[in-house]
Amino acid sequence: MAELDFDRRTRMLNAMVLIRVFEERMQALFAENQLAGFLHLSIGQEATAVGVCEALETTDYIVTTHRGHGHIIAKGGNVDAMVAELFARETGSCRGVGGSMHLTDPEAGVLCANAIVGASIGLATGAAFSSQFTGSGGVAVAFFGDGAANQGIFHESLNLAALWSLPVVFICENNMYAEMSRQSSQSLVSDIALRSIAYGMPGVTVDGNDxxxxxxxxxSAVSRAREGDGPTLIECKTYRTSGHFEGDQQTYKPAVEVATWSARDPIASFVARYPDLDLARANAVASRRVEGAIEFARESQPATTADLAWLTYADARREGAST
Ligand SMILES: Cc1ncc(C[n+]2csc(CCOP(=O)(O)OP(=O)(O)O)c2C)c(N)n1
Ligand SMILES: [Mg+2]
Structure with missing residues (x-):
């Protein structure tokens, strides 16, 4: 593995720290009952989001899940619009009516987040088909979990993507749990990447905290996709040190498992590997960014249900609109 230059390492550290600071701050605001809707945090999984998105161009697409804050921030999503969405303000990325599980940012190549487990796999495959059909050159990435890999849409999408050589990369974040159920209680195959063989595409398991x-x-997978050689399944073994959702007491996690993975924290490991990185500075920059976004959200108007029809149905008209 070639050593990365200082600027790139700094950018990657800043992105991981921004995700961590964002999520810890949202966690606190949620506990104070200041946010609307549900929160699924990805604390501990930041290296997967940043490692994947660092390999993408702005014009490439990602589709994410109910646990998507990290992916969106890593892809360059607008943090002001994200926080405003969580506060249910009309400046939010879905005008405040979507919440955490429906964040979107087309300018940054974030097609959508999605609460339907497995849906991101089909949507990214469709985006890759569009890219191939129009010749746009874009690559699509599907983020999904170990639980989603047991949904039927996983099979259908990977089969078709390989058959049609679609420019898509399937990123399975194997954080060992789907809600409160261990992965080993759902499948006898512990390395999900092995399933790639069944579809005729390469599969690789990687340390998702590195x-x-x-x-x-x-x-490698993005180059392969861009050159027209088809999809890859990448399984990132990782761990969410936060609960499935906020309020989850996490009694199903053995203490030794939590301790083992906490010692493998992706940010601490990265800084330990490259001591020239400035973690304190990254934290200060991220805090300023997130506090600025919170201020922006608080100063924005609350979302209104008056817009629901035209935001939902293509043939609905916005009140007062001329067309
Ligand atoms: C089709 C569908 N079935 C069930 C649920 C309820 N549900 C929400 S998250 C989740 C677990 C998903 O686990 P995984 O894919 O491993 O992702 P993780 O939460 O670990 O990131 C389930 C079952 C859902 N949202 N959609
Ligand atoms: Mg999971």
């Missing part, structure tokens, strides 16, 4: 390793395997 941002360098995630970047390297994603770069």
């Amino acid at each position: 941002v360098d390793a995630v970047l390297a395997v994603t770069q």
